[in-house]
Amino acid sequence: MKAPAFDYARPTTFDEAFALLARHGDDARIIAGGQTLLATLNMRLSEPRVLVDLKDIRGLRGISLQRGHVRIGALTRHSEIEDSALVARHVPLLARAAPHVAHRAIRNRGTLGGSLAYADPAAEWPACALALDATILLKGAGGERRVKASDFFLDLYTTALRPGEVLTACEFPLSSSTVRVHFNELVRRHGDYAIVGVAARVDIAEGVIRHPRLAFMGTGTVPMLATATAASLEGASLNDLNEALGQATQRLREELQPIADLYNTAPTKQHLACVLLRRAVTDLCRSAEGVCHE
Numbered sequence: 001m002k003a004p005a006f007d008y009a010r011p012t013t014f015d016e017a018f019a020l021l022a023r024h025g026d027d028a029r030i031i032a033g034g035q036t037l038l039a040t041l042n043m044r045l046s047e048p049r050v051l052v053d054l055k056d057i058r059g060l061r062g063i064s065l066q067r068g069h070v071r072i073g074a075l076t077r078h079s080e081i082e083d084s085a086l087v088a089r090h091v092p093l094l095a096r097a098a099p100h101v102a103h104r105a106i107r108n109r110g111t112l113g114g115s116l117a118y119a120d121p122a123a124e125w126p127a128c129a130l131a132l133d134a135t136i137l138l139k140g141a142g143g144e145r146r147v148k149a150s151d152f153f154l155d156l157y158t159t160a161l162r163p164g165e166v167l168t169a170c171e172f173p174l175s176s177s178t179v180r181v182h183f184n185e186l187v188r189r190h191g192d193y194a195i196v197g198v199a200a201r202v203d204i205a206e207g208v209i210r211h212p213r214l215a216f217m218g219t220g221t222v223p224m225l226a227t228a229t230a231a232s233l234e235g236a237s238l239n240d241l242n243e244a245l246g247q248a249t250q251r252l253r254e255e256l257q258p259i260a261d262l263y264n265t266a267p268t269k270q271h272l273a274c275v276l277l278r279r280a281v282t283d284l285c286r287s288a289e290g291v292c293h294e
């Protein structure tokens with residue numbers, strides 16, 4: 001199918017963009033990499049009259065090291081994150097997750113901001129943002145807002161973005177010598193959206209797990225931070241991990257209420273999430289000291 005006819009605007013300033021979005025309301029749609037939006041237009045799932053392309057607005061693209069965090073502009077492409085030495089060094093979870101985002105051709109056009117704004121519950125970046133406790137920057141005619149990733153994903157394809165607002169950047173806290181990260185997902189073919197996936201970060205110091213954060217994707221209407229599961233791992237010793245792993249798996253079964261998709265039942269997803277949890281914790285511990293008992 002072909003997309004319906006639409007106008008195309010390419011503002012060069014935020015004020016111009018906000019004016020266009022205000023003037024056209026629901027009939028306007030922001031376009032970034034177009035890798036999701038154009039498919040929905042072609043399938044006539046969405047029929048906006050005007051596409052507002054943000055490409056010519058300065059400051060929306062790029063990766064920079066700032067005090068305490070790495071800032072990634074909304075229009076930064078997935079492949080730029082994948083190839084960034086700065087990301088690999090300071091936000092290694094993103095480097096691990098990047099190759100799982102679709103295929104390279106799509107990663108060459110799709111953007112971080114587009115993925116976060118679209119908020120597919122099976123997408124990689126939203127789960128990473130949750131696991132890393134990232135901050136999402138939003139800008140509208142009324143000014144700028146900073147929203148924690150944990151407050152951003154509200155429901156299926158629904159975020160804290162208000163009408164007329166633009167997602168401008170995301171800030172990811174810097175890694176440190178005690179931080180360990182893990183990313184894994186189960187897919188039918190590489191590049192598909194995850195059936196179930198996990199993004200995890202922990203501190204491991206003196207053989208003890210601290211501050212674990214586990215975000216699951218593909219399990220519900222939003223990416224999910226498994227807080228009770230993570231709490232059960234807090235303080236666990238790497239030398240005596242079996243009991244903590246057993247408790248964490250039990251917590252995850254209680255905490256995660258997966259929704260079936262077209263191919264996988266809810267119990268299948270729950271089972272797969274528990275498998276991923278065990279693999280994640282085992283890998284995190286191994287990477288810390290090579291001392292971990294399954």
Ligand SMILES: Cc1cc2nc3c(=O)[nH]c(=O)nc-3n(C[C@H](O)[C@H](O)[C@H](O)COP(=O)(O)OP(=O)(O)OC[C@H]3O[C@@H](n4cnc5c(N)ncnc54)[C@H](O)[C@@H]3O)c2cc1C
Nearest residue numbers: 030032033034035036037102110111113114117123167192
């Ligand atoms: C075959 C295929 C496979 C894919 N597989 C995966 C996958 O495995 N994992 C994955 O995560 N993604 C996958 N994707 C989606 C891809 O990653 C997209 O790039 C991404 O979801 C959207 O980014 P985009 O820049 O293309 O956004 P667009 O398609 O341009 O926009 C998507 C939505 O976000 C809004 N939007 C975009 N930017 C902003 C902004 N800065 N502020 C406010 N709203 C904004 C748009 O209005 C639109 O509603 C796949 C896509 C295809 C075609």
